Amino acid sequence: MSDDKPVRHLLGLSGGKDSAALAIYMRDKVPEMEYFFADTGAELPETLEFVDLMEDYLGKKITRLNAGRGFDYYLKLNGNFLPTARSRWCTINLKLKPFEEFVGNDPVISYVAIRADEPYRTGYISTKPNIKAIYPFKEDGKVKDDIIKILEESGIGIPKYYDWRSRSGCYFCFYQRKIEWIGLYENHPDLFEKAKEFEDYHRNLGRNHSWSQDEYLEEMLARKDEIKEKFQLINQNKKPKNLVDVVLDEDGDDDGCLVCFK
Ligand code: SF4
Known part of the structure; x- marks a missing residue:
């Protein structure tokens, strides 16, 4: 220096x-x-x-x-x-x-x-x-x-x-888990809609891009109950069963963008 x-x-x-x-x-x-x-x-x-x-x-x-x-x-x-x-x-x-x-x-x-x-x-x-x-x-x-x-x-x-999401960063961050996308929908439906608009824009251009793996947000939303049930099932031994406990147990920010989430 x-x-x-x-x-x-x-x-x-x-x-x-x-x-x-x-x-x-x-x-x-x-x-x-x-x-x-x-x-x-x-x-x-x-x-x-x-x-x-x-x-x-x-x-x-x-x-x-x-x-x-x-x-x-x-x-x-x-x-x-x-x-x-x-x-x-x-x-x-x-x-x-x-x-x-x-x-x-x-x-x-x-x-x-x-x-x-x-x-x-x-x-x-x-x-x-x-x-x-x-x-x-x-x-x-x-x-x-x-x-x-x-x-x-x-x-x-x-x-x-942390009540519904395991990390900071953009509301549409592609590192989000599916349960977190559902959390976004439930806590900030307007932001979920904006994220969906980005996908729609790409689709209208003939581009194949979804924020989350393998499905568009509207498809994910149609599976909302299934995603929530799966989350509960996986974490059924953790009480109370909400995301903050899972996150703090598992430290969900191990992957992804260190500079955004620390
Ligand atoms: S990686 Fe960081 S900058 Fe990129 S979308 Fe996620 S939070 Fe935002």
Whole structure:
């Protein structure tokens, strides 16, 4: 790192539980910390509320990245092709690039919320030589139970969407499980409809693309009861049987987009 400029300390909030817990954990340890949130323009209302709550708790501004250039802007730039797990232009344009722009050429320490019980995860590490990633939870041996405790003891608690969804990120994220799509329908029918409109648009162009594997959202919705029954059956030994318990037991964010969901 360059010696000319002071080192900036950056912590990105995704709207997920781990980055929130890390922000709480580090608040008094690194008073000069700068916080940021890369808003995709397609966030759940619960996520935006949670970030506002965190801002109040931290007593510091959380810089919102991507102002005016959300998902719709990049969708057009990508020829209106929706992102997929194999073509994840959304993460690059809405999360990674804005972060690097925010950093610029300043020497930066980036605090990453990977836990000690996630031995195989490395997270996004920029190739920019001025960014150094560090992992306080890993270094301090903090595991999932510690993260839940940090959130509960702070009074912040778990983000509300965990009642029906296992991760933060865009409302239409293609990493969602089918039960989470049903959760989106039940909690935010307007957003479910908007997600469906993206699929309809593709279909009208003769493109074969569905957000979820093997079926369009309208087909999935027709199987709503079946999906819910299957979920209950698989998790029948877990009480109470709702998604938050399953998520916190299984840690549903092991796959997918680390930079969006942590
Ligand atoms: S949350 Fe999902 S859809 Fe949104 S940017 Fe991340 S990977 Fe893409």
